[in-house]
Amino acid sequence: MVKVGVMGLTGCSGCQCEILNCEDAINRLIGRVEFSYFPLAQDSNGFSDFDILFVEGSVSTELDREKLIEGRKRAKILVAVGTCSCYGGVQSQRNDEASLEEMLRAVYGEKRPEVRVFKPAPLSEVVEVDYELPGCPMDKKQFVYTVASLLNGVEPFFPKIPVCHECKLSENECLLLNGIPCQGPVSFSGCGAPCTAQGVGCQGCRGNCDFPNFEELLSIYDRLGLKGEDAVRFLKVFRGKTLPKLKERSVDEKGA
Ligand code: SF4
Ligand code: SF4
Secondary structure (H helix, E strand, O other), rough: EEEEEEEEEOOHHHHHHHHHHOEEEEEHHHHEEEEEOOOOOOOOOOOOOOEEEEEEEEEEEEEHHHHHHHHHHHHEEEEOOOOHHHOOHHHOOOOOOOOOOOOHHHOOOOOOOOOOEEEEOHHHHOOOOEEEEEEEEEOOOHEEEEEEEEHHHOOOOOOOEEHHHHHOOOOOOHHHHHHOOOHHHHHHHOOOOOHOOOOOOOOOOOOEEEOOOOHHHHHHHHHHHHOOHHHHHHHHHHHHHHHOOOOOOHHHHOOO
16 A cells, blocks of 8 residues: 655645545545545544655745655655745745845734744755645646556656647637736646636746746736836746846836
């Protein structure tokens, strides 16, 4: 029996809920897989050795760090699930804009709580990670595919092609042509482009595709009226520090 654990650090538990949403597939795994640790889903949990440990959330507290290091020691394969665990998540989007002390003071004023917190970090800054399944939340089909691959001794493979690819396969009309900012050209696909199918620009919740051309996309945003710092912040929400330093472009510069 393959022992699987699901651990949550700092996050919204949305990715763990996505695992629970895989009911059909999980039923088919009964007899091959034992969820020996999944506190969100069951009362009885043993924190022993794992064949596969899925970890959701960013490392933001001392407890997160301790749990993760202990989990890594006990897991043959460790998989980061969701954008918080892969890149730091939305809670890390302003990590480089202020010190931790300044951020705590801005939120809590002088009555800041006496808890030991860190700037939210992805798992890979603390331990070695074997596979990453980004997304906010992660895509449940990719979770099932990963489990099935690992159970059968096959390396899961996730080509880092842009969301535009899946958007085109779905025959969606390009939102950029209709003046709606979209991050599809620079975002890692695998979700099936559900947002653009609904007329909502991709927010890049799965992080960067390979060879993203941010500068060119910023030029397009500028023409659509999304400019300067606002445009960079739009790109930064889910990417945190995986967004490279971009050249500041003023309105006048663009007009030239
Ligand atoms: S709508 Fe977005 S994801 Fe779809 S083709 Fe246009 S830019 Fe790409
Ligand atoms: S289309 Fe973009 S924002 Fe929507 S799920 Fe896919 S990567 Fe995330």
